[in-house]
């Protein structure tokens with residue numbers, strides 16, 4: 001068996017395993033990790049960027065404005081509402097677009113309850129490449145990227161003559177956001193949202209509505225069905241790329257592609273049920289839970305859960321005790337149910353969607369050195385303690401499934417229950433606990449067992465996962481972290497209910 005681990009394997013592995021990528025780091029070995037930068041990832045990213053090279057501007061500002069004037073009465077008729085004013089159109093390049101996008105997504109950083117402490121891994125690197133229009137919810141300006149049409153035509157292998165169809169459908173999409181904004185104030189509405197779950201549910205509602213309208217416009221304009229069917233373009237499954245790396249990079253960037261396609265189905269369901277009257281009612285009271293997007297008939301306007309989950313995971317452990325003066329980067333964020341259904345998409349498990357629908361909150365805290373994930377603590381809150389054990393089983397199945405892909409690197413007998421010294425835990429009784437020991441092969445082909453790389457415990461309606469690739473925390477350290485989390489959650493909950 002060949003144990004030598006190549007960097008490229010690591011990269012593929014990282015993408016495959018998603019949130020479990022921590023183990024990928026363990027496999028690289030510990031020597032010199034402090035200055036580690038994934039060279040292969042950088043190379044792939046460069047290749048990836050090249051695929052999105054722009055062409056000449058495909059249309060002028062006058063042409064764009066003419067299309068806007070043609071589309072406005074059509075959109076008003078389909079959506080059942082009138083524009084208060086025609087939005088300003090601006091043509092921009094990728095660099096300017098990046099600024100607009102950061103400004104638009106900044107909401108998370110501004111919003112205290114879902115703050116990214118510091119994120120050097122630029123999540124926009126990939127997203128930036130895929131947009132050719134954006135509506136600015138702060139300045140109410142409709143931005144278009146005319147140089148991107150050539151890119152889209154090339155990537156989708158489409159004849160030049162379809163370019164203008166894509167432009168029309170794109171403008172119809174962004175104009176729909178302008179119309180929504182004039183009635184809902186998108187920026188204010190989004191700023192109120194406390195976490196990823198709510199942001200994704202809201203985004204799926206407004207994006208679904210925009211996709212629904214753009215497609216209807218396409219049909220009214222007599223655009224070929226196969227062009228209309230390509231929308232939403234962000235839906236990677238429909239992307240006709242032949243570059244496997246590209247497809248992989250896109251599918252690894254979870255959730256945001258489904259926001260468009262699932263959102264469209266959600267909107268279509270409610271349009272059929274109650275027409276535009278119901279659609280606008282839903283736009284004003286968007287679902288707060290992505291499980292309602294996935295299963296549209298369960299929609300009901302509910303109140304937000306304003307508990308601050310970020311606080312629960314901050315400053316749990318001083319990682320500089322292990323590596324003095326090293327500058328780590330931290331990220332504290334949450335996953336929506338839509339993210340989870342994508343994360344578990346290849347896992348065969350009884351009643352999977354039902355268990356996912358019982359996840360009330362999924363928060364995780366990550367510790368990075370440069371772009372490399374070193375450790376991660378995850379807090380999962382379930383609706384009731386009866387789901388805890390099932391959720392852990394699903395998670396175990398997920399890990400086993402991912403491990404099959406890296407067969408040669410791990411010891412198959414490494415699944416063991418670990419015993420966390422009860423003294424460290426103030427006599428907490430765990431519903432369930434598991435841990436993994438990996439046998440890592442170092443550069444001189446020695447097998448080194450790495451313990452407690454992945455530790456899962458459940459207590460009441462909570463599941464906590466600790467992934468450690470760099471710090472070799474003791475079971476007692478881990479136990480203390482878990483104990484702190486349980487206490488903090490209980491305290492935050494009690495405070496909220498006072």
Ligand SMILES: [Zn+2]
Pocket residue numbers: 173177207210
């Ligand atoms: Zn949109």
